[in-house]
Amino acid sequence: MNGITLTLRTLHRGERRLAHDLVTVAERHRTEHEVHHVATDLSAWSREHVRRLAETGAEHGVTLGDPPGHSPDGVLATLRKKASEAVVHRPEPGLLLLRDLRELHLAAAENSLHWEMLAQAAQASRDSGLLALVSSCHPRTLRQMRWTNTMVKNLSPQILTSL
């Protein structure tokens, strides 16, 4: 295990977690329609990152797993959906939404830093395949961060001044 494979493994875990969390947030906030739909779309990016990290890992001699499914835990997902519909007329879930968006942002930021490390390592080791992977994936991680930031910025004035 060298530094690159260690980072690949860490990032693989981070993207897996983000893919899962995006789907979970999408279900929990089903009545926040934009969050629901965009988080679902963005989880596809992280799933693809997981898949491509696993491919690159294989080339570097490490075995990394598959991406999580679209909806990883059926019963819990249904519960989250029902819970979201039950409180559709309440303002308090807004606080939970802001917390979830913050957590997604931090998870994406963590991934972004790991992509940065991989890019630097790829350049230092003249690994053009690895650099190509980072160049194609890292921008989307930054877009995930920008989205969560935008949603926090747009939603927090109303949520935090209306309770």
Added chain:
Amino acid sequence: MEDATDRIARPWGPRVPYGRHETWPARVDTFLADGVEPGAVQRWVQSASILHSDGDAMDIAVADGRMVGVRGRDVDRVNRGRLGPKDLFGWQANASRDRLTRPLVRRDGRLTETDWDTAMGLVAARSRALLDERGPGSIGFYTTGQLFLEEYYTLTVLARAGIGTHHLDGNTRLCTSTAAEALKETFGCDGQPGSYDDFDHADVIALFGHNIAETQPVQWMRLLDRFEGADPPRLLCVDPRPTRVAERAAVHLAPRVGTNVALLNALLHETIRHERIDRDFIAAHTVGFDELAARVADCTPKWAARICDVPAARIEEAAELVGTTDALVSTVLQGVYQSHQATAAAVQVNNLHLIRGMLGRPGAGLLQMNGQPTAQNTRECGANGDLPGFRNWQNDAHVADLAAVWNVEPETVPHFAPPTHAMQIFRYAEQGSLRMLWISGTNPAVSMPELSRIRTILAQERLFTVVQDLYLTETAQLADVVLPAATWGEKTGTLTNADRTVHLSEKAVEPPGEARPDLDIFLDYARRMDFRDKDGGPLITWDGPESAFEAWKRCSAGRPCDYTGLSYALLRDTSGIQWPCDARNPEGTARLYTDGISWAHPDVCESYGKDLVTGAAQEVVEYRSLNPDGRAMLKAAAYLPPHEEPDDEYPFQLTTGRTVYHFHTRTKTGRAPQLNDAAPDVWVEISTGDAERLGLGEGDLVEVTSRRGALRGRLRVTRIRPGLLFVPFHYGYWDTDGGSGPGRGTPGRAANETTVTDWDPVSKQPLFKTAAAALTLVERGDGRPSPAPTTTASAPADPGAAPPTSGGPAAHATRREPAGFPHGHEEGAR
């Protein structure tokens, strides 16, 4: 010459052919009420149509204090005297006996008549109480695309600087916000680049999701007249329905709904691959070409053919058509704006024009259309989720400039986040942080998606709902206070059409009963609320339409939509004039971007742009590094699959749309007998193949069900794309026993019972054209045909399946062809 035509049977009337680069000849259409002779008309009063975005100029015939007819204005370059069926017959709804004539307030659960002072006192008292207890974020305004400029501007000032709320948007969110957003993404700023005059010069006209024959029938007359003349245009039609446009098209593509980005990326791929691009234009006026080229490098026609389900060869033909002409005009409407990836797709049409250098000259133009008559004013006045005059809410200098115009502190105008869009305003009402919603001139209980949800929101006890309208609409029936409004012909104001043409519409008759102009209602509210500027003077300093227009001119000064060269007197003297109209362009401006891209510089742009997938906002720093010199931005987008696709339970795709005889939720056109009779009830369109497979036929009563709800209608079998159902969205419940919704023996009738609450993350426009649905037979037809018109895209595949739609003598309009075009020249606006 003068003769009469049944304009229900022949919506576009007879032809007056003309050749390419010639001036469109005039044809004056007139319709007078039964029994009114032309000599009996005492006055003709200048106006323009408010039943679509075309801006058809017309004069209202007045006799004995009543409207008795209309006549097209041949002096106007938009329509040269022509009127569409809605223009000819729609005015009769103004005199409908069920107009609201007194304010209503809810007492013990029932709407009860009252006087203005009581109703407005209640609205002002509730506003003040909410401001004290919960702050400005508890009050929202949802307006329309059917008031006048002066009214939107007044509403904007009182909402944004008086109340100080973020929550002001129009139903234009449902019809035109993608047009505005696509222009902002590409050109940095809203503003229609092209002009209708481009149709006179175009060689190829590409219509993307735009059934112009039914949405802007007078411009379709222009194209029909060109087809009959020398060097006629060739059409590309992208539409899943067999529209009149599709029938006349050189190439017709009927893609699977929700796949516009894939199709457009393939057109761009072919354009670049064949070097059908203008490298000089790209180098001089754009940024982002390399990224666009890389993005579409793999988007071959074969790739798109699989996604869109159209033959690759047809895509190649379409690409050749738009790629080899020297004069391309493209138009875009709801088939793009209300579909999946709306802004991303609309932007690719902009990209096509930029890489081909098809911009800013006669016949090379781009028209990002809109649907409603005054949607353009909603946008420019800042009532559509923007700041007035296309100012940038993220740019402190722009906010300071606006605050100076209003003589308030910049902090008074909320700009810490983007103005709240309509779908989010309704969400805030749903979760309870918004406690008062003032709805003016629109009917969300029929026009918004997922109606059961909308009705639940509007019916909440804790939400104080004010509805300002002409009739007791489905929405008004759910309100706490109903304010009776005057409509066009009963009040004065200006309106601006889809190609930036400003028209004056003058008062011709008195409004019924105690109904008041929307402007007077807003001014009354502002007085009661005692809104003040920073020096303690009144915030709103005007008291009527003309002084409001003068105030707006000051707000528009130096902005892209500059009105400073216009006045009521000038508009009265001439006819429609295209903005910007200022000291440098006293006759108006036919085309934007004739000499480079003018409003994209970081210091002047309206928006720093958004991510085309996530809608995330860019900041000025990013914008400045991407586009330091203010060029047009070529923004690439990858295709994403739609969020809801057919499955075993809901095997059809479902799209909603329009017919030429109706406007919006039929509040006016359903009260005009000729229009109502032409399309009296909802219907469901299905393809011949699907009908045969399911054993269904013309006139069968079917139920269309989605995950949200259901509606019933009689089936029309057409040449629509297989696998797709179409339902017109016009029909609601005001003329059923249900009143405001289904129930009491009334089944679902509104298309929006079934549509999904999902919107484009960039423009925030809801997706009315990308849903999955099931179809079941309720009962066999009894031999009567479906109520769908036979004259339009809803024509039966078997022409014998239904008798032809006609209006009979009651729909006879006359026409006259003057010898020459009496005024002005072709270019510019006068």
